[in-house]
Amino acid sequence: EDQVTQSPEALRLQEGESSSLNCSYTVSGLRGLFWYRQDPGKGPEFLFTLYSAGEEKEKERLKATLTKKESFLHITAPKPEDSATYLCAVRTANTGFQKLVFGTGTRLLVSP
Amino acid sequence: DTGVSQDPRHKITKRGQNVTFRCDPISEHNRLYWYRQTLGQGPEFLTYFQNEAQLEKSRLLSDRFSAERPKGSFSTLEIQRTEQGDSAMYLCASSQTGTNTGELFFGEGSRLTVL
Numbered sequence: 441e442d443q444v445t446q447s448p449e450a451l452r453l454q455e456g457e458s459s460s461l462n463c464s465y466t467v468s469g470l471r472g473l474f475w476y477r478q479d480p481g482k483g484p485e486f487l488f489t490l491y492s493a494g495e496e497k498e499k500e501r502l503k504a505t506l507t508k509k510e511s512f513l514h515i516t517a518p519k520p521e522d523s524a525t526y527l528c529a530v531r532t533a534n535t536g537f538q539k540l541v542f543g544t545g546t547r548l549l550v551s552p
Numbered sequence: 553d554t555g556v557s558q559d560p561r562h563k564i565t566k567r568g569q570n571v572t573f574r575c576d577p578i579s580e581h582n583r584l585y586w587y588r589q590t591l592g593q594g595p596e597f598l599t600y601f602q603n604e605a606q607l608e609k610s611r612l613l614s615d616r617f618s619a620e621r622p623k624g625s626f627s628t629l630e631i632q633r634t635e636q637g638d639s640a641m642y643l644c645a646s647s648q649t650g651t652n653t654g655e656l657f658f659g660e661g662s663r664l665t666v667l
Contacts, residue, residue, distance in 0.1 A: 483643050
């Protein structure tokens with residue numbers, strides 16, 4: 441069965457304190473790994489798609505990387521507005537092309 | 553606003569009642585998805601439409617759940633004989649054919665509380 445595990449569950453950072461969130465996966469045939477951001481009471485907002493090991497994507501203070509077993513979301517010099525839950529999701533050979541399997545997320549709080 | 557809109561945003565109902573949620577996707581998107589999210593969990597896939605055709609349903613979608621997209625535009629998700637375990641956020645998302653990046657545009661969700 442396809443599994444996605446995110447760690448830590450929660451992370452508290454000071455403004456400017458860089459860190460990384462982890463998404464490890466055990467799947468049969470990865471067909472894409474996706475990062476989303478979710479603010480309280482809102483729907484998830486798409487950030488990145490990664491397809492193959494070694495691939496990297498960047499957007500502002502965020503950088504996503506992918507290996508054969510896990511993905512990292514690196515946050516450089518975070519600001520309070522980066523506070524949100526960050527969700528990782530996978531599409532696999534088992535799930536078909538349209539279904540995403542999400543992890544439980546990492547709740548990030550950035551204090552000024 | 554041209555994003556995905558969902559209605560109602562909040563619904564409180566008693567166990568055993570029926571509820572219906574509506575989703576209006578982004579107008580040019582022909583793919584529509586329903587997900588369910590409980591507190592502290594990630595969204596779980598429920599079902600997927602391409603135009604008016606329901607092409608995939610999760611095993612999570614029991615017989616009490618039915619989804620429609622009659623004209624390939626808006627969609628409804630009905631839950632019959634609600635149970636307390638149905639309490640969750642019901643999220644609708646849409647995407648465009650030909651863009652297989654996994655980029656789904658989510659609405660703000662409909663939060664259901666079953667008493």
